[in-house]
Structure formats: C-alpha cells, structure tokens
Amino acid sequence: MQRLAYxxxxxxxxxxxxxxxxxxxxxxxxxxxxxxxxxxxxxxxxIVFDPAVKVSVPPMAENAMAFPVxxxxxxxxxxxxxxxxxxxxxxxxVLTYEPVDAVAYLSFRFKVxxxxxxxxxxxxxxxxxxxxxxxxxxxxxxxTAPSAARADLAWPDHLGEVRARAYTSAAGESRLRFxxxxxxxxxxxxxxxxxxxxxxxDITAPDGHLVGxxxxxxxxxxxxxxxxxxxxxxxxxxxTIRGMDTDGNGFEGTVPVPGRSxxxxxxxxxx
Amino acid sequence: xxxxxxxxxxxxxxxxxxxxAGIWPAAGVAAPLAYDLxxxxxxxxxxxxxxxxxxxxxxxxxxxxxxxxxxxxxxAVLIDTGCSLxxxxxxxxLAESLTGAPVVRVYxxxxxxxHMLGNLAFDPAIIAAHPAVIEGxxxxxxxxxxxxxALLGDxxxxxxxVVPGVALTAPSERIGGHEFSFIPLKGHTACDMAVxxxxxxxxxxxxxxxxxxxxxxxxxxxxxxxxxxxxLATIKPRLLIPGHGPAxxxxxxxxxxxxxxxxxxxxMGAAVEDGLDMTEAMDLAIPERFSGIVLTRHEWRRSxxxxxxxxxxxxxxLLGRRL
Numbered sequence: 001m002q003r004l005a006y007x008x009x010x011x012x013x014x015x016x017x018x019x020x021x022x023x024x025x026x027x028x029x030x031x032x033x034x035x036x037x038x039x040x041x042x043x044x045x046x047i048v049f050d051p052a053v054k055v056s057v058p059p060m061a062e063n064a065m066a067f068p069v070x071x072x073x074x075x076x077x078x079x080x081x082x083x084x085x086x087x088x089x090x091x092x093x094v095l096t097y098e099p100v101d102a103v104a105y106l107s108f109r110f111k112v113x114x115x116x117x118x119x120x121x122x123x124x125x126x127x128x129x130x131x132x133x134x135x136x137x138x139x140x141x142x143x144t145a146p147s148a149a150r151a152d153l154a155w156p157d158h159l160g161e162v163r164a165r166a167y168t169s170a171a172g173e174s175r176l177r178f179x180x181x182x183x184x185x186x187x188x189x190x191x192x193x194x195x196x197x198x199x200x201x202d203i204t205a206p207d208g209h210l211v212g213x214x215x216x217x218x219x220x221x222x223x224x225x226x227x228x229x230x231x232x233x234x235x236x237x238x239x240t241i242r243g244m245d246t247d248g249n250g251f252e253g254t255v256p257v258p259g260r261s262x263x264x265x266x267x268x269x270x271x
Numbered sequence: 272x273x274x275x276x277x278x279x280x281x282x283x284x285x286x287x288x289x290x291x292a293g294i295w296p297a298a299g300v301a302a303p304l305a306y307d308l309x310x311x312x313x314x315x316x317x318x319x320x321x322x323x324x325x326x327x328x329x330x331x332x333x334x335x336x337x338x339x340x341x342x343x344x345x346x347a348v349l350i351d352t353g354c355s356l357x358x359x360x361x362x363x364x365l366a367e368s369l370t371g372a373p374v375v376r377v378y379x380x381x382x383x384x385x386h387m388l389g390n391l392a393f394d395p396a397i398i399a400a401h402p403a404v405i406e407g408x409x410x411x412x413x414x415x416x417x418x419x420x421a422l423l424g425d426x427x428x429x430x431x432x433v434v435p436g437v438a439l440t441a442p443s444e445r446i447g448g449h450e451f452s453f454i455p456l457k458g459h460t461a462c463d464m465a466v467x468x469x470x471x472x473x474x475x476x477x478x479x480x481x482x483x484x485x486x487x488x489x490x491x492x493x494x495x496x497x498x499x500x501x502x503l504a505t506i507k508p509r510l511l512i513p514g515h516g517p518a519x520x521x522x523x524x525x526x527x528x529x530x531x532x533x534x535x536x537x538x539m540g541a542a543v544e545d546g547l548d549m550t551e552a553m554d555l556a557i558p559e560r561f562s563g564i565v566l567t568r569h570e571w572r573r574s575x576x577x578x579x580x581x582x583x584x585x586x587x588x589l590l591g592r593r594l
Binding site for chain 1: 545546548549550551553572573576577580583584586587588589590591592593594
C-alpha cells in the first residue's frame with residue numbers, strides 16, 4: 001500500500017504540469033507534448049488539432065536554408081496570432097504573426113536542420129489554439145551545390161533594403177510580398193558569427209493603424225521573403241513595412257497598393 | 272560430455288542442422304550492392320548503359336544517368352563514370368569485357384555527381400574534361416559526394432571526388448581510329464561539354480539534353496541553355512545520346528528540351544509577376560504535352576526553389592532602406 005502511494009506520488013511529480021490538456025499528436029512526434037507545454041500552455045487556452053489550419057509545404061527540402069511554407073488559417077474566426085514552431089530543431093520557435101487587419105494567412109521560408117513536424121498554432125476568437133501540422137522532410141537535394149557561406153562580402157551595404165510589391169485582385173483582395181536583406185545569422189554551427197536577425201516587422205496603413213505584425217527568430221531564412229494578405233480598401237493607397245533587428249538596426253519602406261485590377265488573377269482563397 | 276554426444280554435435284554443426292533448427296544463429300550475409308549494367312549497342316562498337324528514368328534511390332543506387340563505351344583500336348573510351356566508386360568499377364569491368372581492351376580515355380560531360388563520382392575507379396591521368404569542369408569538381412566535388420552519401424548510403428562506400436588529370440583545350444582528339452570533337456556549352460551548369468564521335472556520327476550530349484525525363488536546374492541558366500541547344504541543333508548527328516533518357520535519331524530530344532525550358536522560363540516568371548509565393552508556384556499545372564516526361568512535378572518543385580529568389584529580386588521593386 002505504501003509502495004502504491006509512493007509510485008502514485010512519483011507519477012504526479014514526473015508528469016508535466018498541463019499534460020492532461022495537451023491532445024495526442026496525430027503525427028506521433030516524441031517532442032509534441034514538450035513543445036506544446038513550452039509554448040502553448042500560457043493563458044490556459046485549450047489546444048485542438050484542426051485541419052482548418054492548413055500548413056502547405058513541398059514533400060522535400062531542396063534547399064535546407066530556405067524551406068517554403070504557407071500557413072492558411074483563414075477559415076477560422078478572429079485569429080489574433082499564429083505561432084509557428086518545429087518540434088525537432090535547435091531553435092524550435094520560427095515566428096509569430098498577428099494578422100491585426102489582415103487575413104490569417106502567411107507564406108515564409110525557414111532554415112531546416114533535420115526532418116521535423118512543423119506546427120502552426122492559431123489562437124482564434126473561441127479562445128482555443130487550433131494547430132495545423134506538416135512534415136518537413138530534409139533529405140538533401142542530390143545535385144544541389146553546397147550552400148555558399150555568405151559569399152557576398154558586400155552584404156552590409158544592402159542590410160535592411162526592402163523589396164516589395166502589392167497586388168490587388170479583381171475581387172478587391174490585396175496581397176503584399178516583400179523581401180528584407182539580412183543575413184539572419186543563427187549563432188549556431190561552425191560559423192562564429194553571433195546571432196543577428198530581424199526581430200520584428202510591422203505593416204501599417206497610412207493612418208498609422210497596424211495591419212500585421214511579425215515577430216521572428218533565427219530560423220527564418222536569410223534575406224527573408226514573406227507573403228501577407230492585408231485587408232485594404234479605398235483608404236489604403238499604400239502600406240509601410242517597418243522593422244528592427246537584434247542590433248537595433250531599423251529599416252522602412254512604403255509600397256503603393258494598386259486599385260482593383262481585372263488583369264490580376266483571383267488570389268487563392270478569395271471569392 | 273560423452274564421446275557420442277560430442278560426435279553428434281560436431282556432425283550437426285558441420286551439416287548445419289543446429290543452426291537450421293535455430294539453436295545457434297545462422298551466419299547471415301546481406302546481399303552485396305551491385306549495379307546491374309545492361310549495355311545497348313547503339314552504333315558499331317558503341318554501347319550506352321541507359322540509366323533508370325527515376326530519381327536517386329536506395330533501390331537504383333543512383334544508376335539514373337547514361338554512360339557510354341566506345342571500342343577503338345587503342346582501347347575503350349568511356350563517357351561519364353557514374354555516381355559512385357562501385358558504379359565506376361562496374362563500368363570499367365563492362366568496358367573491358369565488351370571491347371576486350373582496357374579503358375584508355377574517360378571523357379566527362381560536366382561536374383555533377385551522377386556523372387563523375389565513379390572517377391576513383393580510373394587512373395586520373397586518363398580522365399579528361401574541360402578546364403571549367405575540372406574546376407567544378409575541385410570546388411563542389413566533396414560536397415556533392417556528401418549529398419550522395421546521404422541519398423544512397425552504402426552504395427557510395429569508398430567514394431570520393433577525383434579531379435581529372437587531363438584538361439581538354441584542343442577542339443578534338445583522335446583515339447584508335449575515332450575522331451572525338453568537343454563542344455563546350457553551358458546552361459545546365461557553367462560548363463557542359465558535348466562529345467561528338469565524328470567516326471560513328473553519335474553525339475553524346477550530356478545534360479544539355481534530357482529526353483522523356485524532367486530536366487534538373489540546380490545550377491542552370493535557362494537563356495544559356497537555350498543557346499546551347501541551338502548550337503547542338505546545327506550538328507545533325509546520326510544519333511543523339513542525352514544525359515538522361517533514350518537514344519534519339521529524329522531530333523525529338525533537342526526539341527523537347529527546348530520546348531520544356533521555354534515553358535519553364537515563362538511559367539516561372541509569370542508566377543512571380545502574379546504575386547504567387549513558392550508553395551503556390553509549385554502547384555501550378557504542367558502542360559499536357561509534357562505528360563510523357565517522367566518526374567516533371569518533382570523537378571518543377573525543385574526548379575521553383577532554384578529560380579524564385581533571383582526572379583523576386585528582379586521583380587519586387589527596391590522601395591525601402593535601412594534607417
């Protein structure tokens with residue numbers, strides 16, 4: 001009886017604090033519960049796996065330094081933030097996107113260290129984390145040349161340059177694509193360069209209101225490129241992209257938003 | 272132990288009865304990995320080993336590329352050495368048995384791993400390539416080998432990149448009654464060399480030409496590639512051997528490669544211009560006329576990764592700077 005009580009106590013102490021609230025992972029990743037416990041338990045929001053959060057990835061990583069992902073949580077009501085993380089990675093956190101005045105939709109690319117489940121957790125108006133997953137297969141590209149180690153020595157001259165373009169479909173839906181020049185050093189590996197990366201990017205409308213906010217970590221690709229879908233109307237002739245890196249370097253660019261154009265294709269998910 | 276019991280055990284072991292009964296584990300030997308090379312005689316004294324029209328796999332050991340053997344009066348000539356030491360050794364043995372003579376010259380079409388990682392099976396002094404191909408092997412060779420080890424595992428055992436010993440600077444070379452001329456090209460890589468056997472009329476086009484197998488673009492420049500195809504179109508060989516795919520006597524291979532590249536360049540540029548991100552571009556439809564080409568979806572996805580960043584840099588205007 002005493003031994004039974006001892007083991008019961010041991011089980012209680014050993015179990016993670018919120019293990020009972022974290023659903024089992026359909027992908028059966030050994031690190032899912034650890035990662036969910038680490039990132040999704042603050043605020044005690046219930047966690048559900050939800051196919052409405054679509055995570056689109058290619059079947060294999062052709063370039064492990066820039067693996068493309070599209071997260072589409074637009075089917076959910078009132079998504080306040082989307083948190084992307086990888087179960088098995090030296091730095092599991094990838095980014096958080098707050099679609100303040102935008103569709104809950106984001107495309108980005110990130111550095112893959114090894115094959116891992118990738119998660120996009122969307123906090124919706126119902127107060128729950130809705131989690132979508134995809135398997136990232138990093139099997140190597142065969143004929144791919146080795147990645148050059150920052151061979152462009154002139155990169156400081158281009159640090160913070162913003163290339164951007166906005167598109168408007170016939171239905172009036174907008175899309176913003178932009179790239180910011182930045183080495184996004186992880187601080188890991190053989191290269192001794194310390195971590196140096198863009199931490200935050202805000203997209204604002206001319207009246208100053210926040211359209212979208214990105215907070216990101218080291219795994220986002222070098223010279224990161226993003227696709228967002230801001231809500232725009234007659235009052236948004238332009239959008240401003242403003243951000244800062246871990247050294248306090250700021251950058252800014254303003255993008256004109258074209259009027260409705262029938263020449264542009266209907267965007268995915270629109271109409 | 273009694274004498275009779277000891278005798279019984281010795282007898283049982285010798286005849287494998289006990290191991291067969293599972294009392295002692297039988298010695299197991301995994302089937303050794305071996306390339307099953309099937310040469311096809313495509314011209315007098317000329318054989319091509321046609322690679323599988325597949326992607327690299329543990330099943331095919333990387334035998335996805337075409338290599339060719341030419342019998343000459345001075346010995347055998349080999350074009351491209353395969354993707355591993357084992358592959359190169361198998362080609363060497365096959366060349367010796369087909370031609371009755373040792374391999375006296377190896378030509379490499381370009382520096383990609385599936386075409387040159389069998390070099391270690393040959394004396395570097397007989398391996399000849401364009402100087403830019405040699406430089407490519409020097410720079411990328413070991414990293415390519417690493418990638419191949421990850422893909423093919425033990426098929427690659429003992430393989431390392433070997434730099435050719437002969438830099439081809441002359442336009443042609445005469446070996447044992449065959450006149451081989453060299454056509455330096457670019458587009459699939461920074462240097463792709465086609466070899467024309469003037470004596471038989473066979474053009475070994477290397478990876479400038481793919482037939483019925485989707486072309487690969489990790490180091491490609493489409494405009495240069497189209498120029499190279501136009502150059503090859505002026506040659507009019509009796510037979511063309513592409514880097515991947517079947518032999519072609521009608522010019523179909525050149526036309527298909529050019530058509531496919533033209534479509535790819537247009538579709539890729541349009542995708543960026545239309546504001547698609549990479550994952551959306553990867554799902555775009557591939558024209559029906561290419562349905563006879565294998566691996567198009569797989570290679571198109573890879574090509575999106577290869578070409579998108581440069582196209583985005585060109586088509587997204589510079590609108591912002593560091594503060």
